[in-house]
Amino acid sequence: MTDAYVAMPEPAAAQALERTWRDPPGFLGWLAAVNHKSIGRRFIVTAFGFFVAAGLLAAVMRLQLSRPDNHIVGPDLYNRIFTLHGTAMMFLFAVPVMQAMAVYLVPLMIGTRSTAFPRMTAYAYWVYLFGGLMIFIAFLLAMGPDNGWFNYVPLSGPQYSSGKRSDFWAQLITFTEVSGLLVSVDIITTVFKLRAPGMTLARMPLFVWAMLVTAFMIIFAMPAVMLSSTMLIMDRLVGTHFFNPADGGDPLLWQHLFWFFGHPEVYFIFIPALGFMSSIIATFARRPIFGHTAMVLALIATAFFAFGLWVHHMFATNVPDLGKAFFTAMSLMIAIPSAVQIFCWIATLWKGRLYMTSALLFTLGFFFILVIGGLTGLILGSVPLDLQVHDSYFVVAHLHYVLIGGAVFPLFGAWYYWFPKITGRLMDERLGRWNFWLFFIAFNVTFYPMHHLGLEGMPRRVYTYAAATGWGPLNLLASVGAVVIALSVLLFIVNAVKSLRSGELAGPNPWRAPSLEWAADSPPAAYDFAAIPVVASREPLWDARPAPSHVTGLATDVREGVSTTVIDALPDHRYTFPSPTPWTFLAAVATTVMFISSIFTPWAVVWGSIPIIITLIAWFWPTREETAKHLALEKRP
């Protein structure tokens, strides 16, 4: 029943759908593409590229730190390297890759053919790509930022950071935030308005919930850092005094605004990972996730608490003590929803029949790592202990346990899991297991010793240390681990390339998974579903087909879908999606020119806006041909 879930349309109709939904041909067509799968794939590959680039920077750092008094990298270059490593990992890899997975998967999981605003998604992708390239090019030209990934003032302000380094950092934030915010609006609208008929909110997969909650968090958190980076660049370029205490400003304002975003940021990385885990665990335990509703509530609660936590990054500052007590309590509170989710998964795994695959292994690796990461987090979350280990390697260890354990492991699991959907071929399981065990062991070898280094007093962000400190052996161990991590990632790349060419054909649903994306072909046709499915349960592919089982009456010569109501997913109207256009690309180019030029002259904000406005108007302006098609299908509400 699984494979035939979605009724096959007549071959002629399928051909017409394919013609309507595919990307236009040629290089120009490639630039004009708006299909959510094309954009999603590019987004994922690009984010992976930034992960590799930032990982190589980490390798250089570990090489430098592998023995005392090493001089491969000098202090200034080291500053630029850790800054770009941290910045790229957070802003160009971890957050965007999660959104990229959403752009690809959410429409498939909720049974539609596109995200709500595909042109905006394409624009968001280009802006992100150009921003990322800008910062790496600046790095190669020795103009890369060097004040750490949170770019604290006054170090990054006009007095202490001359040249353009800090400005590039501030503009990178603008690029990535524009992109992240637009994708969030797109995801929220998609989830609210484009779910297949019958997919009530209560029946929506946990993965989609996770992406929805994340999108909301981004909308309320990212503006804070956008505002603060704008203030910073204005302090630097036009002489404002937001952070300048001599003229009434305050450096702590930066810290508040940054961490109001920065703490939730960890959760925009972590919550999507929870969504991956729920999909993967349900499939390989062969049973629905235990406590679905509790899981949804826990996701929402985590998001709320995450906003109450920013001050815990500032325990070493002069925030009032009562405030610190409150935030310590909040830091401990957030453990409750996390515990609920972990217990629900354990219950699911316990009661299920496990199929051990690489995807599941990576997911299980999460549990082990998170327990350690979480415990070290509890230490940092309490004020006296935080002061003890503040700015030491303990923090570096903690942050990688949380980020790699909490997000990168589930993400690799997700890649093994959805690779067959995206490419049509399974990844090699044997290589997958090697990949997992190497990564898992090497990860602990790299980062576990850093806890000890921290307690022994090794500060973070130092380019070298004296032999007399006795930190040499543990650092060497950490560096060896880092090399093995690099090998395991290489193995992943080899596996992906090899599987792409000659992996076993997957078929629509190789894992016998329950959610709708597995009803589409692998790789999905340009139109995703030959017919939009109708949904009557949480695990549609595991349950009886509802009656009616699919939608008819949509046009095949226009990109048309069904829009449904927000809560009950009742049919509401037929929605026509926009078609491909090169203007999204050109608008992104114009935006890039404006953002980068404004680093050098504030007037760029004025003249640089003109091409942006022109491209946006051209993007919006409807063509006669399109309008004629729409009129033929029009029915007034």
Add this chain to the structure above:
Amino acid sequence: MSATHPPYPLGAAPAPSLETRGAVRAGDALDVRALPSYGFGASSLMWWGTLGVMAIEGTVFAMAAVAYFYLRTQADEWPLGVPPPKLLWGTLNTLILLASAIPNQWAKRAAQRHDLEGVRRALPICIAFAVAFIVVRAFEFTTLECRWDTNAYGSIVWMLLGLHTTHLLTDFADTAVLAVLMFTGPLEGKRFADVAENAVYWDFVVLAWLPIYAVIYWAPRF
């Protein structure tokens, strides 16, 4: 992978009737041919998109206002070394903005009625208002009594006013483009929904001004 079907009961709850707004059951399928091809308000995707953008911009305004009060707590006197802004232009502009809600409402109502003539009458009036409040805004900047680089007070009031001014400009540009389109075509029914959503955004820009007005002009007087 094992090919056995999962061993637990079929859980499909009966769907609520999906036959709404003209969707009808046709054998095994749900025929949606008769559904409307666009919608207004919460039914429209664009409306949700606009709401998302408003949430983002509203958060930016709120954060900027918080920054204003934060800087104020750090200062011994406020405003720093300059008198509070004079009320004339800002108050006048508040009145113009509030008044602009009226033609804006005409445009929205006409759009909801699919009344092309009505839309063509209302939008130019909206644009005239937009020109008026942008011009008055220029005078407002002169009443701040300081520059952005005078001190942190100057920086934050310029930023608040500047942020809102950006919205006036985008609102003006959006409305102007839409108005031209409504005169020249190509037109289809969905464009009326665009006009209605543009009106929602306009109301947001007007309403967002009220707290900003209070912060810039009245907070320093208390």
